[in-house]
Amino acid sequence: MAGIFNLQIVTPEREVFNRTVRQVTLPGMQGQFGVLRNHAPLVAALDPGMVEIWDDQDTELRMAIGGGFFQISNNQAMILADSAEMSTDISLERAQEAERRARSRMAGQMEPGHEMQRDRAEAALKRARARLRVASGR
Amino acid sequence: MASLRDIKRKIRVVKNISQITQAMKMVAAAKLRRVQERVERGKPYSQTMAELVGTLGPNVRGFEHPLLAERPVGAVGIVVIAADKGLCGSYNTNILRLAHQFVDRQMRVHPAGEAGTTPEGLPRQSVRLMTVGRKANDYFTRRGYAVERAFPSIGDQAPYDQVRAISNAITGMFLTGQVDEVYICYTEFVSALSQHPQAVKFLPIEPPTATETPEAAGQSTFGGNQEFTFEPSAPQLLGVLLPRFVETRVYQLLLEAVASEFGARMTAMTNATKNAGEQIDSLTLVYNRTRQANITKELLDIVGGAEALRG
Numbered sequence: 143m144a145g146i147f148n149l150q151i152v153t154p155e156r157e158v159f160n161r162t163v164r165q166v167t168l169p170g171m172q173g174q175f176g177v178l179r180n181h182a183p184l185v186a187a188l189d190p191g192m193v194e195i196w197d198d199q200d201t202e203l204r205m206a207i208g209g210g211f212f213q214i215s216n217n218q219a220m221i222l223a224d225s226a227e228m229s230t231d232i233s234l235e236r237a238q239e240a241e242r243r244a245r246s247r248m249a250g251q252m253e254p255g256h257e258m259q260r261d262r263a264e265a266a267l268k269r270a271r272a273r274l275r276v277a278s279g280r
Numbered sequence: 281m282a283s284l285r286d287i288k289r290k291i292r293v294v295k296n297i298s299q300i301t302q303a304m305k306m307v308a309a310a311k312l313r314r315v316q317e318r319v320e321r322g323k324p325y326s327q328t329m330a331e332l333v334g335t336l337g338p339n340v341r342g343f344e345h346p347l348l349a350e351r352p353v354g355a356v357g358i359v360v361i362a363a364d365k366g367l368c369g370s371y372n373t374n375i376l377r378l379a380h381q382f383v384d385r386q387m388r389v390h391p392a393g394e395a396g397t398t399p400e401g402l403p404r405q406s407v408r409l410m411t412v413g414r415k416a417n418d419y420f421t422r423r424g425y426a427v428e429r430a431f432p433s434i435g436d437q438a439p440y441d442q443v444r445a446i447s448n449a450i451t452g453m454f455l456t457g458q459v460d461e462v463y464i465c466y467t468e469f470v471s472a473l474s475q476h477p478q479a480v481k482f483l484p485i486e487p488p489t490a491t492e493t494p495e496a497a498g499q500s501t502f503g504g505n506q507e508f509t510f511e512p513s514a515p516q517l518l519g520v521l522l523p524r525f526v527e528t529r530v531y532q533l534l535l536e537a538v539a540s541e542f543g544a545r546m547t548a549m550t551n552a553t554k555n556a557g558e559q560i561d562s563l564t565l566v567y568n569r570t571r572q573a574n575i576t577k578e579l580l581d582i583v584g585g586a587e588a589l590r591g
Contacts, residue, residue, distance in 0.1 A: 150324070152325045152328065153325060153440075154322055154440055154443075154528055154531055155318070155321065155322060155440050156322070157324055171511070171512060171520075172511055172512055182509060183507065183508045184508060184511065185332065185335065185336070185508050185509070185510050185517060186510075186517075187511070187512060187521075210524075211517075211521065213328070213332065215508070220328055222325055222328055224524070225440075
């Protein structure tokens, strides 16, 4: 069948996903982008955010990833994610709770001289927001 | 000679011990299998990561990154990975002896007075110690070494956020300029029966361009000989890739150390069970001999008494 390619999603701990898909949308570091069959060879860095997948049955799957990399060539696509969770595996309440925590920690690091902690808090907040977005289906 | 009751009690004790060691052996075997599965499951990630570094390397010339920075070495950081628990044969002894020698050697090579100062102008320690596993911390603390940070062993569960915390602490002391080199003492997993303690240089990372020729990079399963588009540019990509590369290296070393621990424990417990079995055998022999001796003695008494009556 035309229009499909293989997508594999792996984290340091395990393989999360390995199927043929029709389309995938990714949170690139330089903006969101979509990938279809026969995409030119590409390596891209990903921000924490939402990965949207349309599989070969045209079912939409949403996944929250915690940043990572994307690589595609010869219709073999691979996402190297720091973490990856299916929307169905994320509890909305816990995601909200985590987002609140990340926000308050961020607020506590605003004074100068805490750049490293602030960067870390900001990354945590980004991850939390991504999970929340994926969980709430928006 | 011990009484029959004493010997019987002793046999029972040894039997109980052998049951416990047998159980511990099974547990260690199961956990070893689980850790090996983890290593397998992590492979797609770490392999692709290494491939990516290989693909990017040739595209980047004169690349500089804080994690690659070679500095004149005045101070070193040493990370020692051991177990939380004992009863694993010579696993802890071997790695800690090696680490101890290594630490002392580094202290001789880098005397405290020549360590220079931190970017904030504070005097630096020439050797900074970090430990993973309670036994490592106990060992060095008891001998009067200052342990900078002590983490518990990651165990067979090996939660990745714990790995990340350890990795951050290691790279942190290098990036903030507290040390100029980092070494890791861990036990290489050769097989379930054989483990090899060693100290490896961990930071700065060897520049990936030095090991990868363009030809070798072209042969990766993904690459073929195609031209990749990089987004953002290759140097920027490498910049975000390297910290993760380091993290997966830490993960691998930690997992390997844990696998070695369970391998060593399995062997130790197999031996303990075997020894207990031998002891039961020899105790049973003593028991039977003593019983026979008692019977003979009683018989002699009876016969002697009967003779006396007749006479």
